[in-house]
Amino acid sequence: MRDAADQWWLVSVYDDGWCTAPVAVPTPADTRRRLRGLLGWLAAVAGLFAAAVAVGFVLPSATWLSWLLLAASLATLAAAGGRAARRRARRRPPAFGSSAEHAAAVPGSARVARESVRGVSVRREGHEDVVTIAVRRGKPVVYRSPDRTLGRLFTAWSPAPPTG
Numbered sequence: 001m002r003d004a005a006d007q008w009w010l011v012s013v014y015d016d017g018w019c020t021a022p023v024a025v026p027t028p029a030d031t032r033r034r035l036r037g038l039l040g041w042l043a044a045v046a047g048l049f050a051a052a053v054a055v056g057f058v059l060p061s062a063t064w065l066s067w068l069l070l071a072a073s074l075a076t077l078a079a080a081g082g083r084a085a086r087r088r089a090r091r092r093p094p095a096f097g098s099s100a101e102h103a104a105a106v107p108g109s110a111r112v113a114r115e116s117v118r119g120v121s122v123r124r125e126g127h128e129d130v131v132t133i134a135v136r137r138g139k140p141v142v143y144r145s146p147d148r149t150l151g152r153l154f155t156a157w158s159p160a161p162p163t164g
Contacts, residue, residue, distance in 0.1 A: 119132070
């Protein structure tokens with residue numbers, strides 16, 4: 001989600017409140033870099049596979065070389081998949097039981113306790129969900145997100161925080 005200062009945050013909503021933590025949003029340069037990396041891996045796999053097929057036609061007596069290149073192609077594919085899985089696992093946020101637990105464990109996170117919330121309104125403005133939170137002390141907090149998940153997270157809190 002985005003706040004009024006146009007900074008991006010990861011929000012995690014719990015029964016006792018929610019936590020926000022700053023998150024890095026990929027820039028077009030990051031996307032291009034990742035795309036070049038993906039294309040490089042695909043070119044390596046396709047090149048090794050094509051070489052295995054070509055060797056099979058050009059040197060039919062050296063089947064071992066064809067099999068070796070095919071194995072290298074599969075090993076390259078497995079290495080690319082493993083690297084992508086590790087990157088994805090590093091980005092996955094840990095699971096916590098409460099917002100207090102989350103705030104204590106994640107540096108830089110901010111917690112809003114259920115008791116400090118007077119009311120929540122969820123509305124759609126153009127292509128974004130807009131959530132406005134009226135807190136007991138201070139100015140209202142406004143979050144925006146093009147993803148409809150933000151509205152779904154806070155619908156249970158609207159018009160007031162859940163009891164219990």
